[in-house]
Amino acid sequence: MINPDSVGRTFKGVEHVTVTQSQIDAFAAVIGETDTSVAPPTFSIRISLSQYESILTQPEIGVDWTRLVHGDQKFEIFRPIVAGDVFTCSATIETLRVAAGNEIVSVRSDLHNGTELVVTSWSTLVVRG
Amino acid sequence: MIEVGMALPEKVFYIDRALLKAYADASGDQNPIHQNEEFALSVGLPNVISHGMLTMALAGKYVTEWAGGSANVREFSARFIKPVIVPAGEKVDLTVVATVSEVDGNSVKLDITATSAGVKVLGMAKAVVVK
Numbered sequence: 075m076i077n078p079d080s081v082g083r084t085f086k087g088v089e090h091v092t093v094t095q096s097q098i099d100a101f102a103a104v105i106g107e108t109d110t111s112v113a114p115p116t117f118s119i120r121i122s123l124s125q126y127e128s129i130l131t132q133p134e135i136g137v138d139w140t141r142l143v144h145g146d147q148k149f150e151i152f153r154p155i156v157a158g159d160v161f162t163c164s165a166t167i168e169t170l171r172v173a174a175g176n177e178i179v180s181v182r183s184d185l186h187n188g189t190e191l192v193v194t195s196w197s198t199l200v201v202r203g
Numbered sequence: 204m205i206e207v208g209m210a211l212p213e214k215v216f217y218i219d220r221a222l223l224k225a226y227a228d229a230s231g232d233q234n235p236i237h238q239n240e241e242f243a244l245s246v247g248l249p250n251v252i253s254h255g256m257l258t259m260a261l262a263g264k265y266v267t268e269w270a271g272g273s274a275n276v277r278e279f280s281a282r283f284i285k286p287v288i289v290p291a292g293e294k295v296d297l298t299v300v301a302t303v304s305e306v307d308g309n310s311v312k313l314d315i316t317a318t319s320a321g322v323k324v325l326g327m328a329k330a331v332v333v334k
Contacts, residue, residue: 100229104222104257105264107273115267115276115330116260120230123256144255146327148280154273 076136076177076201081170085129087163091121095157112154118193119147122183125163126197130181135167137179137201145178145198152192159192161185168196175203205311205334209303211269216261217294218253218287218319226257240291250290255283258297258324262317265299269313270332277310277333282326287319295319301330309333 093113101117102110130137162185169180178200185193223237232254235242243251259281267273289295298318305312315328 097229100225101260104225104229105260106216107264107267109272112272112274114260114273115263115279116256119256124231144283146280146282147256147259148278150278151276154276 076170076179077134078170080135080167082167084164084166085135087125087129087165091125091161091163093121093155093157093159093161098155098157112156115149115151115154116147117155118149118151118183118185118195121161121163121185122165122195122197125183126165126181126199129165130167130179130199137199141202143200143202145200146196147198148196150194152190152194155185155192159187161187161192177201177203205303205306207303207306211301211303211313213298213300214265214268216264216297216299218257218261218289218297219294220251220289220291223251223253223257223289226254226260230254230256232256248286250288252286253289255286258283258287258317258319259328261297262299262315262325262328263330265301266313266315266330266332269301270311270330270334275332275334276330278329278331280330281315281317281328283324284326285319285322285324287324297324304329 098113166182183195301313301315304314311334313330317325
């Protein structure tokens, strides 16, 4: 079970994440995007999901990552991500509910380059019971 | 002239196991349900399924093509309502269309429909672009 005391709390990511051109190139290649001057709109999930994994699986929160299904996803993009961006990532657990035996956790990710907020995204993650 | 109700042309993407591997490597999401058939079956799935975020990334490519580039996408959201099932040795379709649902100055909202093998796979899929 997810610790209900974690709802409303914001957790800092464990490290700075530097975006490289080769990461953008690889992501763009998969979807057939040839303009790699900026990252595709969903590129930031690469950063947010791995940050969620390291944060939400901590014992004090207790998400079982092996039982996880992605329910929905939203991005608000203030400017496109480019190579050389160095992000700090925070994850805020906004809501937690139980439905049909599954735990449904809604998390928000804020990616900052210095003080500039570049992308906010929301993910609904379903931990299958 | 972009008006509410305008339909955008359909585009078909194809997804196969090689693309799932490429997306796993590019995204870092190495969940075996997207690559290992035995594992996928063992957790009750009908077969290997696409990453929901790969489906969304391809729908995003559809949006950026119309918007004139990735830099023009401001908001993008979707629900993963059905899996895209990817059997070995097959290329399955991801068929994407959209209609304009709002226009506000140079900001255009799109309602996106994405289906695979005739089944709707994304729900409430919307994007806001500047055009």
